[in-house]
Structure formats: structure tokens, C-alpha cells
Amino acid sequence: MNFPHVFTLPNCLALSLTLVLIGSYGVFRRRSLIMILLSVEVMLNGVNLSMVSFNFFRWGTQESSHYLYMLSIGVAAVEAAVGLSMIIVLFKNYNDITRERVAHLGERA
Amino acid sequence: MPVSPLVEITFALSAALILISSLAVVLIKNPVRATLLLILSFLPTSLVYILLQASFVGILQILVYAGAIMMLFTFVIMMINPAPKGGESPLAGVESAFTGLRGAVIGLLLVGVAGALLIPQVYRAAAQLPVEPVTKPGFGELSSIAAMLFEDPSNNPLTVSFELISFLILVGIIAALNFSRRKGAAPAKVDSISTRPTETLPVIKREPALDRKPA
Amino acid sequence: MNPWLLLLIPLIPALSAALLALLGTRLPYNAIGGIASLAAAGSLAIVLCFCGAGVFGAGQPVDFDTGPWIATQAFQAGLHLHLDSLSLCMCLLVTFFGFLITVYSIGYMRHDSEQGRFFASLNLFVASMLTLVLADNLVLIFLGWEGVGLCSYLLIGHYWKQEDVPLAAFRAFFVNRIGDVLFILGVFTMFSLFGTVSLSELALHGPALASIHSGQAALAALFLLGGAFAKSAQAPLHVWLADAMAGPTPVSALIHAATMVTAGVYLLARLDWLYAVSPEARLIICLCALTTLVLGAVLALVQTDIKKILAYSTLSNLALMFLALAAGSTGAGLLHLFGHAFFKALLFLAAGSVIFAAHHEQDVRHLRGVLKKLPVTNIAFLVGCIGGACLVPYLAAGFFSKEAVLGALHDAEFEGFGFRLSGHIVHGIVIAVELLSVVYLFRLYGYLRSDSAGPVVPKPVKGGTAHASKSGHDSHGKDDHAHGDHGHGGHGGVIKETSPTILGVLGILILAAPIFGWLSASPSLHGNGLIWKIITGGGAEPEGEALGHLWIPLVINLILAAAVFAVFSNGKRRESVLGLLKGLRFGAFGPLTRKFYFDDVYAALITTPLKGAAYLSRLILENIFTGLPTVAGMLGRGLSLGLRRLQTGKAHQYAIGVLLAVFLLAFYLGGH
Numbered sequence: 001m002n003f004p005h006v007f008t009l010p011n012c013l014a015l016s017l018t019l020v021l022i023g024s025y026g027v028f029r030r031r032s033l034i035m036i037l038l039s040v041e042v043m044l045n046g047v048n049l050s051m052v053s054f055n056f057f058r059w060g061t062q063e064s065s066h067y068l069y070m071l072s073i074g075v076a077a078v079e080a081a082v083g084l085s086m087i088i089v090l091f092k093n094y095n096d097i098t099r100e101r102v103a104h105l106g107e108r109a
Numbered sequence: 110m111p112v113s114p115l116v117e118i119t120f121a122l123s124a125a126l127i128l129i130s131s132l133a134v135v136l137i138k139n140p141v142r143a144t145l146l147l148i149l150s151f152l153p154t155s156l157v158y159i160l161l162q163a164s165f166v167g168i169l170q171i172l173v174y175a176g177a178i179m180m181l182f183t184f185v186i187m188m189i190n191p192a193p194k195g196g197e198s199p200l201a202g203v204e205s206a207f208t209g210l211r212g213a214v215i216g217l218l219l220v221g222v223a224g225a226l227l228i229p230q231v232y233r234a235a236a237q238l239p240v241e242p243v244t245k246p247g248f249g250e251l252s253s254i255a256a257m258l259f260e261d262p263s264n265n266p267l268t269v270s271f272e273l274i275s276f277l278i279l280v281g282i283i284a285a286l287n288f289s290r291r292k293g294a295a296p297a298k299v300d301s302i303s304t305r306p307t308e309t310l311p312v313i314k315r316e317p318a319l320d321r322k323p324a
Numbered sequence: 325m326n327p328w329l330l331l332l333i334p335l336i337p338a339l340s341a342a343l344l345a346l347l348g349t350r351l352p353y354n355a356i357g358g359i360a361s362l363a364a365a366g367s368l369a370i371v372l373c374f375c376g377a378g379v380f381g382a383g384q385p386v387d388f389d390t391g392p393w394i395a396t397q398a399f400q401a402g403l404h405l406h407l408d409s410l411s412l413c414m415c416l417l418v419t420f421f422g423f424l425i426t427v428y429s430i431g432y433m434r435h436d437s438e439q440g441r442f443f444a445s446l447n448l449f450v451a452s453m454l455t456l457v458l459a460d461n462l463v464l465i466f467l468g469w470e471g472v473g474l475c476s477y478l479l480i481g482h483y484w485k486q487e488d489v490p491l492a493a494f495r496a497f498f499v500n501r502i503g504d505v506l507f508i509l510g511v512f513t514m515f516s517l518f519g520t521v522s523l524s525e526l527a528l529h530g531p532a533l534a535s536i537h538s539g540q541a542a543l544a545a546l547f548l549l550g551g552a553f554a555k556s557a558q559a560p561l562h563v564w565l566a567d568a569m570a571g572p573t574p575v576s577a578l579i580h581a582a583t584m585v586t587a588g589v590y591l592l593a594r595l596d597w598l599y600a601v602s603p604e605a606r607l608i609i610c611l612c613a614l615t616t617l618v619l620g621a622v623l624a625l626v627q628t629d630i631k632k633i634l635a636y637s638t639l640s641n642l643a644l645m646f647l648a649l650a651a652g653s654t655g656a657g658l659l660h661l662f663g664h665a666f667f668k669a670l671l672f673l674a675a676g677s678v679i680f681a682a683h684h685e686q687d688v689r690h691l692r693g694v695l696k697k698l699p700v701t702n703i704a705f706l707v708g709c710i711g712g713a714c715l716v717p718y719l720a721a722g723f724f725s726k727e728a729v730l731g732a733l734h735d736a737e738f739e740g741f742g743f744r745l746s747g748h749i750v751h752g753i754v755i756a757v758e759l760l761s762v763v764y765l766f767r768l769y770g771y772l773r774s775d776s777a778g779p780v781v782p783k784p785v786k787g788g789t790a791h792a793s794k795s796g797h798d799s800h801g802k803d804d805h806a807h808g809d810h811g812h813g814g815h816g817g818v819i820k821e822t823s824p825t826i827l828g829v830l831g832i833l834i835l836a837a838p839i840f841g842w843l844s845a846s847p848s849l850h851g852n853g854l855i856w857k858i859i860t861g862g863g864a865e866p867e868g869e870a871l872g873h874l875w876i877p878l879v880i881n882l883i884l885a886a887a888v889f890a891v892f893s894n895g896k897r898r899e900s901v902l903g904l905l906k907g908l909r910f911g912a913f914g915p916l917t918r919k920f921y922f923d924d925v926y927a928a929l930i931t932t933p934l935k936g937a938a939y940l941s942r943l944i945l946e947n948i949f950t951g952l953p954t955v956a957g958m959l960g961r962g963l964s965l966g967l968r969r970l971q972t973g974k975a976h977q978y979a980i981g982v983l984l985a986v987f988l989l990a991f992y993l994g995g996h
Contacts, residue, residue, distance in 0.1 A: 003114045006121050007160065010235040014228050015124050019131055021220045024983050026135030027976075028216040034140050034186060036976070038147055041178070042131045045154060056161040060243035063254055066166050067267055073173050074274040078281035080178050084185040085285040091189045103974035223987040230994040 012053035019046025123153035151175040162249040330388040336366045338451035341444045348440015357430035360443035364423035406460035414457035422450040429574040431823025449475035462521040473500040480571035492567035499564040503554020510547030531597045542602035556588030559615040569631040573676030582665035596654045607738045609650035617643035621760040653732030663725035666837040667711030674704035688771040695772045704830040713762040724844040770892025
């Protein structure tokens with residue numbers, strides 16, 4: 001049986017792009033800050049996937065993207081930590097994590 | 110390159126699982142369930158990484174991402190408990206351009222158009238690129254990565270930057286600690302967050318978390 | 325004589341006009357009138373000097389030329405004043421009457437608050453008219469032509485605060501404007517045919533060329549005729565003269581009896597060689613003048629306003645002048661011009677005296693018996709009526725002039741466009757209209773001299789049934805509202821002779837009119853023919869009727885005048901006759917009440933389309949041209965409203981924006 005060749009670079013890239021789009025839909029739609037952060041994680045996931053697949057399909061001599069992946073998850077971790085602590089503080093003040101609550105930047109009454 | 114059916118099937122299934130669970134993450138209202146679904150989406154991702162001969166990356170995905178970052182999310186959600194019903198605030202009556210059915214349609218439209226434009230572009234561009242096979246022995250193995258990172262530190266920029274990640278984490282710790290300080294810890298209400306919303310949106314007083322009734 | 329004096333003739337009144345226009349509000353009233361009268365007197369004096377300089381008759385003309393005024397390669401016109409016998413006579417006429425009427429106005433306008441403008445316009449009028457008659461080329465004539473038109477507008481509109489007056493003034497100006505357009509077209513045609521607009525050159529070379537290119541000459545003649553008709557109020561452009569009576573009475577006397585309306589006659593007299601070669605033009609003159617003749621006489625019969633009666637009478641007499649010109653006798657036309665000026669000005673000024681004494685009451689039915697209390701005015705009116713009705717030979721100012729016209733018509737032939745009109749028919753119509761003129765003049769005199777018996781016609785409410793002057797209501801059965809710029813209400817005051825200036829001028833004219841009548845007799849009628857020679861520069865005289873043949877019409881006229889006077893001066897007799905006539909539905913007759921429908925035709929043909937066009941253009945302007953900036957504004961506003969949504973200050977919306985921008989960038993950089 002001739003199995004179709006699906007494990008290709010375009011497919012991997014399309015997969016990662018789809019993940020980014022799904023994540024951006026979540027950023028667009030979700031009103032709770034935590035959910036927005038989760039959507040951002042989905043997007044990051046997609047990006048990481050694209051990096052590593054590039055490395056596998058196009059550059060077989062060095063694993064540089066694997067290192068970039070480590071940087072990426074490091075940054076993701078720090079960002080999640082800082083963001084979540086901010087969310088905690090906001091919740092303590094407003095009891096509410098809706099994005100409209102924290103929406104206005106720089107306005108004074 | 111001969112097509113290995115196992116690889117193909119595994120990849121296909123993993124891709125499907127990733128997509129489904131990611132879709133569920135952005136659509137499910139309950140934050141706890143969303144978090145768990147995200148964790149679920151990391152497993153197939155890890156599998157794909159392994160297929161891509163990035164075994165260390167695959168392990169790291171589970172260990173760090175699912176193990177540490179998602180734990181962070183879970184703790185915070187447990188602590189905050191935004192709402193018993195779901196992630197949406199009871200202020201569902203607040204309408205904006207992106208709420209409700211109209212928001213869904215607009216979002217789908219935006220994402221759909223972007224997708225429709227970009228995905229064919231990806232196929233067009235990437236399909237022409239020839240596949241270069243992996244030539245390095247032990248590609249993606251921990252030893253290989255370690256060798257890349259730590260060999261000849263005097264002439265290797267990657268080593269320094271790898272160590273600097275720890276500084277990044279340090280910055281994050283300091284920031285989080287700063288947020289949790291009592292006096293002047295949080296940005297005062299007057300300073301950076303406008304008081305206007307409180308005039309339009311009422312502040313909700315809720316019962317303490319410990320007395321929460323089960324959903 | 326120094327030609328520069330010639331320039332001074334029109335210049336002095338012009339300077340006085342400028343002075344009064346600038347300083348009119350600051351000078352005391354007597355000073356204003358005095359300055360104006362002095363200016364007019366100055367012109368008169370200079371003209372009188374020229375009279376003794378041998379210009380009269382076939383004498384030596386005087387020229388004044390400043391050199392080129394309009395000087396292009398193809399067309400030259402100079403500020404060229406030319407004084408020959410005819411223009412000297414016209415100058416004499418204009419300055420004589422100008423002076424008298426200016427003096428008269430000092431008394432008449434005594435109570436008026438805007439005398440500065442009035443006297444300035446009066447002087448400017450005199451200056452323009454003098455320019456017109458002294459001009460040697462058609463362009464300069466046009467300058468004077470326009471000037472008198474302007475002053476006519478200014479003076480008719482003197483009482484501009486009253487309801488109908490501005491419209492009447494505008495109407496006069498508008499109809500004159502139509503004539504001006506035709507005049508200009510005529511000038512162009514003349515220039516294209518003859519290559520010059522100078523009257524002297526035209527008189528020299530014109531006749532030969534005109535008889536060669538008779539078609540084009542006829543066209544030029546017709547155009548200029550249009551201009552003359554508008555200025556001299558012949559049908560169909562006569563509609564403004566009756567409404568022009570809205571102005572003060574001295575204005576009516578000067579402009580609309582003696583001078584401005586005669587400008588058309590003067591023009592045709594100057595260009596008589598042109599009309600001699602175009603029989604079509606003469607036929608048209610004849611027909612239009614006949615129409616106006618009958619129109620004026622018939623409508624004058626049914627008017628109740630003094631000035632309107634006299635205005636329609638003027639129409640008839642102007643038509644007579646044109647008829648004489650059409651018949652080919654320039655001398656007869658001009659003679660009647662002068663004769664008519666005398667008796668009509670006298671009548672108008674006497675009427676003005678009556679009006680002024682009766683506190684600006686103009687309806688004859690309210691002025692019954694007024695003349696009994698105004699002796700001098702009474703004599704003036706009588707002399708004027710006799711002159712107008714030509715009752716007494718040698719004394720009636722219009723007697724010999726009308727005889728000259730009749731004589732010219734008797735032998736004339738009018739033909740053109742395949743149509744022939746015998747002069748005999750015209751002669752007969754004119755005689756019939758003569759009888760009508762006797763009737764309406766003595767009807768007027770009868771009213772003014774009547775006893776006060778008879779039912780009192782109720783006074784109309786001030787400003788009564790006032791519509792725009794377009795639809796007149798001048799007949800039996802409708803009232804004319806009283807004109808007055810002050811609240812001199814009704815008949816409250818005592819009626820007596822008013823101002824010495826008024827009386828003085830009337831006295832002078834009472835003497836002057838018969839003198840002119842005497843002087844105007846032609847040699848065949850035992851006169852000395854002096855005036856004829858003077859006016860025509862020595863032209864041949866027509867064969868007039870021998871005096872013996874005139875007895876029968878004279879007697880008929882006298883009997884008719886006496887009868888009409890008897891009827892209208894006695895209240896009972898008048899009412900019975902009027903009742904009889906009303907029973908015959910005379911006077912309420914449609915065409916009479918509607919001024920033969922000329923106004924209605926004009927309203928339908930001209931004013932309604934013009935109003936429609938104005939409305940359309942206003943629609944277009946308001947909606948499109950002001951709409952365009954509005955659309956631009958709306959575009960900008962819409963754009964800004966839309967773009968404003970981008971700046972909400974909401975962090976998550978900015979985040980979404982960044983995301984979308986990234987997608988766009990990816991698409992673009994990917995090489996689409």
C-alpha cells in the first residue's frame with residue numbers, strides 16, 4: 001500500500017500556522033485574562049513546532065533550533081510567571097479578571 | 110526517502126490531536142478544563158518533536174512546559190477561582206465589539222481570512238524547498254545538544270546565552286516578588302490603572318474562596 | 325465761440341451732481357436746491373450764449389473734440405461733442421426745462437428728507453441728457469443713454485420705502501435695459517456696415533452705402549428702433565411709463581414728458597437718412613406707434629390718478645412723434661417733440677402743484693374742486709389742457725405741431741413685408757385719437773374744477789389693495805393708493821397755493837407755452853416758420869392745411885371740450901353719465917382694466933420663466949455647490965469616526981491589532 005507522505009515540511013509548517021491562528025482566535029475572543037494567557041501559550045507552542053521542524057527538514061548539521069526552543073520556553077515560563085502574578089494582584093483589587101476591567105491605559109478618570 | 114508508515118500515521122494522529130485539543134483550549138469556558146486540555150495538547154506535540162528527531166526537545170516539552178508552566182497556571186487558577194461557572198465574568202452583560210455572536214463571527218472572519226491567505230502561501234513557498242537530510246550523527250540527542258552548547262566555551266556564544274537564561278528567570282522572580290509586596294506592591298489604583306472602569310463596571314464582592322459551594 | 329464752452333454744458337451739472345452726491349447729507353436743504361439750480365442755470369446760460377453764435381438754421385456747427393477715447397485699430401470713438409442746429413435746440417430744451425424743474429423741485433421737495441440724492445440725480449440726468457444730444461458718435465450717445473436710464477431709475481425710486489415703488493423703478497430700468505441691448509446690437513450692425521460710428525461721418529457717407537446694402541441697413545435700423553422704443557415707451561415696450569409715475573412729480577415732468585422719453589425720437593431724427601432707405605422699419609414704426617397711440621388715449625380715459633392720465637397722454641403724443649418720423653417728416657416729429665414738451669411739462673407741474681397742495685393726494689375723485697382754491701395752478705392747468713387738446717390756434721402749444729404731423733401723414737405711404745398701409749388711414753386714426761385726447765384732458769380738468777356735490781368716493785386704506793406694479797389697477801372700480809413719503813394723511817389740511825418756486829415756474833411756463841405755439845406756426849399758416857427753420861436746419865416744410873380748412877375740426881374740438889368739461893365739473897351730471905356708462909359696462913371692460921393685457925403677457929412670457937430659472941439655479945447652487953463641501957465634510961467626519969475606533973485605549977484591542985498586523989506583515993513578506 002502506498003502510504004501518503006504527510007510528514008513533510010509544508011505540513012508541519014501548516015500545522016504550526018494553524019496553531020498560531022487558533023491561539024490568536026483565543027486572544028481575540030476570551031475575556032478572562034487567564035484564558036488569554038493560555039491562548040498565548042497555544043501560539044507559542046505552534047511557533048516552537050515550526051522552529052524545530054525547520055531544523056529537521058532543512059538543516060541537518062546543527063541543532064540550533066533546539067537551543068532556540070529552550071530559549072523560547074524559558075521566556076514563556078518567565079512571562080507566564082510575571083503575568084500570573086499580575087493577575088493575582090488584579091484579582092485582589094477588583095475581584096474580577098475581565099479584560100475590560102483592566103482595559104484603559106493611561107486615562108485618568 | 111522511503112516513507113515509513115509508522116511515522117506518517119503517528120504524525121497524522123498527533124497533528125490531529127494537537128489541533129483538537131488546542132481548539133478546545135480556546136473554546137472551553139472552564140479555565141481548569143482549558144488548562145488540562147492544554148496539557149493534553151502537549152503530549153502529541155512532544156510526540157511530533159520526537160518524530161522530528163528532537164528527542165531532548167520532546168522531553169523538555171513535557172518536563173518544563175507541561176510540568177512547570179502549566180502547574181503555575183493551575184495553582185493560580187485554583188487560587189483565584191475566577192467564577193464557579195467558567196472563565197467569563199458575571200459581567201457578561203458588558204458588550205463590546207467582540208462579544209457575543211458578533212464577536213465570534215468577526216473573530217472567525219479575521220482568523221479565517223488570515224488563514225486563507227497564509228496557509229496557501231506556506232505551501233507554495235515551502236513545497237519548493239528541497240529536503241536536506243539529517244547528517245549529524247546523534248542529531249537531537251542530549252549529548253549532541255550538550256556538545257553544541259558547552260564545547261569550547263571561550264569561543265561559543267551559545268554557552269553564555271544559555272547561562273543568561275538564568276538571569277532572565279531571576280528577573281521574573283524579582284518581578285513576581287515585587288508584585289506580592291504589601292506596601293506599594295501592586296501598582297496603586299490611581300497610578301497605572303484607571304479608576305474609570307470602576308465607575309461604569311461595578312466591583313463585585315464575592316464570598317471568600319474557602320466558603321465556596323461546590324459548582 | 326470757444327469749443328471748451330461746449331464741454332462745460334454737460335460738465336457743470338455733472339460736477340454739481342457729484343458734489344451733491346458726496347455732500348448732500350451735510351448741506352442744508354435750501355443749499356442743495358440752490359446748488360442744483362445754479363448748475364442748471366449755468367448750463368442754460370452757456371446754451372443761450374451759443375444761441376446767439378450763429379449756429380441756428382443752416383449756420384456753422386461747433387465741435388469739441390478731446391481726441392481718441394476708444395482707439396483700437398479697427399474701431400475708434402472720440403469724446404466728440406457736436407453742436408448743430410438740432411442739438412442746440414435740444415440743449416435749449418433740456419437746460420430750459422431742467423432749470424425750471426429744478427427750481428420747482430426746491431418747493432415741491434421741501435418736506436423731503438433725501439433731497440441730496442434727488443437733486444444729485446436730477447443734475448446727473450441733465451448732464452447725461454446733454455451728453456446724449458451733444459454727442460457726435462453712437463458710443464457717446466450710448467453713454468448718455470445709459471446715464472438717463474440710470475437717473476430715471478434713481479429718481480423713480482426716490483420714495484423707495486413705499487411698497488410698490490422699488491419694483492416700478494426696477495421695471496423701468498429693466499425695460500430700458502432691453503432697449504439698451506437692442507441699441508448696442510444696432511451700433512454693432514452700423515459699425516459692421518459703415519465702418520464708423522461717428523454721426524457726422526455717417527451722415528456724409530451713410531446714405532449711399534445704406535441704399536446699396538439695404539438689407540443690413542434695415543437690420544441696423546430695426547435694432548436701433550428697439551432701443552428707441554424702449555426709451556420712448558412705444559408698444560410693446562411701453563409698460564414701464566405708467567408705473568414710472570411712482571416717482572415725484574417733477575421727475576415725471578422732466579424725464580417722462582419732456583426729455584428722456586424724447587431721446588428715442590432724437591435718435592431716429594439723427595439717423596433719418598437710415599430710415600429713409602428702409603421702408604420696413606418705417607412700417608414697423610408706424611404700426612407700433614399706432615398701437616401706442618390708441619392704447620394711450622383709451623387707457624387715459626379710464627384712469628383715476630392724475631399722473632397716470634398724463635402718463636398715458638404722453639404715450640399717445642410720443643406715438644405721434646414717431647408717426648411723423650415714420651412718414652418721413654423729421655421736422656414734424658421734432659416740432660411736436662418741442663410742443664409736447666411745453667404743454668405736457670406744464671400739465672405735470674400743475675398737477676404736481678395740486679398734489680403738493682393736497683398733501684400728496686393723487687386720486688382725482690378726491691381732488692374735486694381743488695383748483696378753485698389754487699388760482700395760479702388753475703390757469704396753468706387750463707393753458708396746458710388747451711395746449712394739449714389744441715383748442716386755440718396760435719396759442720395752443722401743440723396746435724401747429726400736430727398739424728404738421730397730420731400733414732406729413734396725409735401724404736405718406738407705408739409699405740414693407742408685402743403689406744401696404746396708406747397714410748390716409750393713419751391720418752384718420754390720428755384724428756379720432758385727437759378727439760379722445762380732448763375728452764380725457766377735459767375730463768381731468770373737469771374733475772379738478774368740479775363743485776363738491778355728488779357722492780363721496782370713500783378714501784382707500786393707506787397702501788390699500790397694493791399689488792406689485794405689474795398688475796395695475798387703474799380703472800373705474802379699483803382704487804389707486806395715495807403716494808406720500810410722509811404721513812400727510814388725507815384731506816385734513818387747508819388747500820392753498822404752496823411754494824413760491826412752484827408758482828414762479830408755473831407762471832413762466834404759462835407764458836412760454838403760448839409763445840412757443842405762436843412761434844411754431846409755419847409760413848403757410850401766417851407764421852414766421854422760425855422754429856421750423858431752426859429745428860430742421862433749414863429743411864423744407866410740408867404743406868400744411870390752410871387755416872381755412874381747420875375751422876371745422878377746431879369748432880368740433882371746442883364743443884367737445886366744453887361738453888366734457890360741463891359733464892365732469894358738475895357732480896350730478898357726472899354721476900348720471902358715469903352711471904350710464906357703467907350700465908353699458910364701459911370702463912369695467914376687460915382690456916381696459918388690464919391695460920390691454922400687456923402686463924399679463926409679459927408676466928407669462930418673461931417673469932415666470934425667469935423666476936423658474938432663478939429657482940432652478942438656486943436649487944442647484946444650494947444642493948450641489950454647497951452640497952459638495954458638505955459631502956467632503958461628511959466624508960472626513962465618517963473617516964475620522966471610523967478611524968477613531970482604532971484608538972480605544974483598551975489594551976486587549978491593541979494586542980489584537982498587533983496580531984493582525986503581524987499576519988498582514990507575514991502575508992506581505994511571504995511574497996504573496
